[in-house]
Amino acid sequence: MKPPIFFLNDDAKILDLMKKGDDDALVMIYQQNRKAIVSLVLKNNGSNDDAEDVIQDSVIILWERVRSGRFEYTAKLSTFLFAIAKNVWSRKRVRRQRETPTKMESDFLESGDASQLELMVESERSQTVASALEKLGDPCKTLLLLYYWEEKSQEDIAAQMGFANAATVKSKKYTCKKMLEKILKDSGFMLGLI
Amino acid sequence: MNDDTKKYWTDDPELVEKYILNKISAEEKKRLDAEIADCEPCKAKLQEELEIAAGIRHYGRDILKARLRKKLRRERATQFFNYQYVGLAAAVVIIAIGLGAYQIWFSDLVAPKKFHQQEIVFKQSEDSAAISSESSDEERKSEAGKPEDEHKESDQRLEQSSSQQKMEIAEQGDLAQSAPAVSSVDQKQSLSGAAGKSDDLVGEGSKSESTPSAIWLIGQIVIVNESVQDNEISASKIQKEKDTKFSEQRRPKTNSQSLETITLNKKVKENNIILQQRSMKDLPIGRSQQRTGQQREIETLFERTDKGIQLTLYDDSINESDMKDAIVERVSEDSIVVSLPNQRIAYRLPSGWNSTSSGRR
Numbered sequence: 001m002k003p004p005i006f007f008l009n010d011d012a013k014i015l016d017l018m019k020k021g022d023d024d025a026l027v028m029i030y031q032q033n034r035k036a037i038v039s040l041v042l043k044n045n046g047s048n049d050d051a052e053d054v055i056q057d058s059v060i061i062l063w064e065r066v067r068s069g070r071f072e073y074t075a076k077l078s079t080f081l082f083a084i085a086k087n088v089w090s091r092k093r094v095r096r097q098r099e100t101p102t103k104m105e106s107d108f109l110e111s112g113d114a115s116q117l118e119l120m121v122e123s124e125r126s127q128t129v130a131s132a133l134e135k136l137g138d139p140c141k142t143l144l145l146l147y148y149w150e151e152k153s154q155e156d157i158a159a160q161m162g163f164a165n166a167a168t169v170k171s172k173k174y175t176c177k178k179m180l181e182k183i184l185k186d187s188g189f190m191l192g193l194i
Numbered sequence: 195m196n197d198d199t200k201k202y203w204t205d206d207p208e209l210v211e212k213y214i215l216n217k218i219s220a221e222e223k224k225r226l227d228a229e230i231a232d233c234e235p236c237k238a239k240l241q242e243e244l245e246i247a248a249g250i251r252h253y254g255r256d257i258l259k260a261r262l263r264k265k266l267r268r269e270r271a272t273q274f275f276n277y278q279y280v281g282l283a284a285a286v287v288i289i290a291i292g293l294g295a296y297q298i299w300f301s302d303l304v305a306p307k308k309f310h311q312q313e314i315v316f317k318q319s320e321d322s323a324a325i326s327s328e329s330s331d332e333e334r335k336s337e338a339g340k341p342e343d344e345h346k347e348s349d350q351r352l353e354q355s356s357s358q359q360k361m362e363i364a365e366q367g368d369l370a371q372s373a374p375a376v377s378s379v380d381q382k383q384s385l386s387g388a389a390g391k392s393d394d395l396v397g398e399g400s401k402s403e404s405t406p407s408a409i410w411l412i413g414q415i416v417i418v419n420e421s422v423q424d425n426e427i428s429a430s431k432i433q434k435e436k437d438t439k440f441s442e443q444r445r446p447k448t449n450s451q452s453l454e455t456i457t458l459n460k461k462v463k464e465n466n467i468i469l470q471q472r473s474m475k476d477l478p479i480g481r482s483q484q485r486t487g488q489q490r491e492i493e494t495l496f497e498r499t500d501k502g503i504q505l506t507l508y509d510d511s512i513n514e515s516d517m518k519d520a521i522v523e524r525v526s527e528d529s530i531v532v533s534l535p536n537q538r539i540a541y542r543l544p545s546g547w548n549s550t551s552s553g554r555r
Contacts, residue, residue, distance in 0.1 A: 026262045027269055060258050064251075117214050120248035121255065129249020130256060141253075148247045149254030151215055174207075180246060 011077045018066040030059050033078050037085045044089060054092065058085040068151035125189075132183040140176035147173055203229060204236040213240070214247045409547065410481060413492040413507070413532065413539035466502025467522050469532070477508045492539055496547060503547075505532065507539070 010032065017025035034055055041051035061084050065071035074080075120126055133141055139161060146152045146160065147169075154166035154173075163169050203209050203226055212218050213226060230236035474482070474493075481493055495506040505522075512534060521533040525540075528547075532539045 023258070023261050023265060026258070027265045030262065030266065031269075056259055056262055057255070059262065060255050063258060064255075117216060117244055117247055117251065120244055121251045125245055126248035126252040129245055130253035133250055133253045144250045145254050148215070148250040151217075177246065 011073075014077060015066060015071075015073070018063055021067070026059050026063060029062065029077060029081065030055060033059075033081050033085075036078070036082060040082070040085060041089055044093075046089060050089070050092065054085050054089045057088045061088070064149070064151075070151070128187075128189055129180075129184065132180055132187065132189070135183055136176065136180055140172075140179060143169070143173060144176055144180070202233055202236045204233075204239045210240065210243050214244050408495060408497040409544065411494050411496055411541050411543070413494045413541050415490040415492065415537050416531070416540045417538040468499070468502055468504040469507070469517060469520050469522065470504065471507045471509065471512045471517055474508055474510050481508075494539075494541065496541075496543075507532070 010028065014025045014029050017028070037055040037058065038048070038051040041054050042048070046054070058081050062071070062077070062081055133144065136144075143157060143161060146157045147154070152160070154169040157163070158165055158169045161169075163172065209226075213223065216223075218226070230240065477493055493508040495504075495508075497504045497506070516534045516536070519535050523531045523533060525531050528543045528545075530541050530543060532541070
C-alpha cells in the first residue's frame with residue numbers, strides 16, 4: 001500500500017497519519033477536499049448541511065479503509081474521496097426516498113460496490129445498537145470496535161489489548177456479543193426482525 | 195432441504211463474520227446467498243449478525259465524527275483568532291499612519307485653533323474700562339472740555355489702570371507651557387514665526403470666542419530705508435483727522451507730533467484704519483516695562499472704534515510727514531504692514547483682527 005513516489009506530498013503524509021491513528025489526518029483531508037464535495041452535493045439538490053454530512057462520512061470511510069488495510073492506493077486521495085462522497089450522497093438520497101433501507105433486497109446492491117453492512121450502518125436500527133454498545137462499557141466496547149469497525153485480526157487485538165492470545169480474544173468477543181444482545185433484548189429491541 | 199437437521203453455513207460463526215465483514219469474494223458471496231435463499235432462519239440469523247456489526251460500526255463512526263467536528267471547530271476558532279490578530283494589527287498600523295499624516299499635514303492648522311481656544315478670564319477694574327474702544331471714544335469726547343492737567347492725569351490713570359488690569363488667562367494646550375506668566379498683566383502670547391508679535395490682550399469679555407476690542411501688538415521693523423511701492427494698493431480716499439483740541443489736551447506739549455490721527459478709507463467695509471503716533475513716553479507703564487529695548491520693534495495698540503481700527507504706534511522716530519505718507523498693506527490673511535517712507539513695520543494679527551484690509555493715506 002505504499003504510495004508512489006510522485007504522490008509523496010500530502011497524500012503520503014495523510015495516509016501515514018491515518019495508519020498511526022492520528023486524527024489530524026482527518027482535518028487535513030477534510031480541508032483539502034471540502035470545496036469540491038460541497039460543490040458536488042449542492043449541484044445534486046443537496047443543502048449545505050447535507051454537504052457537511054457527506055464530506056464527514058466520506059472522510060471517515062476513507063479512514064476505515066486505511067485502518068482496516070482495505071485501502072489500495074491507485075489514485076490520488078482526493079479522487080478516491082470524491083468517489084466515496086458520490087456514493088455516500090447517492091445512498092443518502094435513496095434512503096430519503098425509501099424509508100426502510102435495511103431490508104436485504106437486491107436493490108441494496110444497486111448502490112455501487114457498497115456491502116450490505118455498509119448500507120446498514122446508516123440505518124436507524126444500527127443507531128439503536130450503537131446506543132446499547134455505549135451501555136456495554138469497556139473492555140467489551142473496545143474489543144468489539146476493534147474487531148467489527150477497525151476489522152483488526154484477533155491476534156492484533158490480543159496484542160493491543162493485552163490478552164493472552166487470539167483464542168482468548170475469540171472467547172471474550174463471544175461473551176461481549178452475548179452481553180450486547182441481552183442489553184438490546186432488555187430494551188425491547190428485536191434483532192433480526194426485518 | 196428445509197428440514198431442521200440440515201446444516202447451513204450460517205451455523206459457522208467464523209464464516210458468518212467473514213460474510214458480514216465482506217471478507218469473501220463476490221463469487222463466494224453469491225454462492226452463500228443462494229444456499230440460504232430458502233432458509234428463513236438462516237436469513238434471520240445473518241440479519242441479526244449484520245445489525246450488531248452495523249451498530250458497532252455506527253458507534254465507531256460516531257466517535258470519530260465527533261472527534262473530527264471538535265478538531266474542525268478548534269481549527270476554525272484558531273483561524274478566526276488569527277484573522278482577528280491580523281485585522282487588529284492592520285488597524286493599529288492604519289491608525290498610526292493616519293495620526294502621523296495628521297500631525298504632518300495639519301499641525302500648522304491646529305496651532306492657531308489652540309491659540310483661539312484660550313479661555314481668557316478678564317477681570318477689569320472700573321478705571322480700565324476706558325481702554326475699550328467704545329468707552330475710549332466717549333471718554334475722549336467727554337474729556338475734551340477738561341483742562342489740560344486733568345487730561346494728563348486722566349492719561350496717567352488710564353495707563354496705570356491698563357497696567358493694573360487683572361487678567362487671569364487660563365490657557366490650554368501647548369501655549370500654557372510656551373508662554374510662562376511674567377505678571378498678571380504680562381501674559382505673553384507669542385505667535386511663532388510671525389513677523390510681528392501679539393502681546394497683551396486688552397479688552398472686554400471673558401469668553402474665549404469673543405475678540406477683544408483692543409490688543410497690543412509689537413510691530414517688527416522689517417525693512418528700513420526702502421522706498422514704498424505705490425502700485426501695491428490704491429487708496430481712494432484718505433481722511434486726515436486732526437482732533438487738535440483733544441490732542442493738545444491729551445498730549446504733553448513737549449511732543450509736538452504726538453497725536454497725528456490719519457483715517458484711511460479702505461475698499462472693504464469696516465476697514466477704516468486710523469493711524470496715529472504717540473511718544474514712547476506715553477507708553478503705559480506695564481508696556482514700557484516689557485520692552486526689550488530692541489530697535490526693530492514698535493509697540494502698537496490696535497483698537498476697534500466706531501470709525502474703524504485705530505493703530506497707535508508708540509515711537510518717537512516717526513514724524514508727522516511720515517505719518518501722512520504712511521501706507522497700510524494687507525500682505526496676507528493675518529498680516530499687515532505699515533509702510534512709512536523710511537521703514538516698514540509688520541504685524542501678525544490674531545483671529546478676529548484679520549479683516550483689516552489695505553489702504554493708503
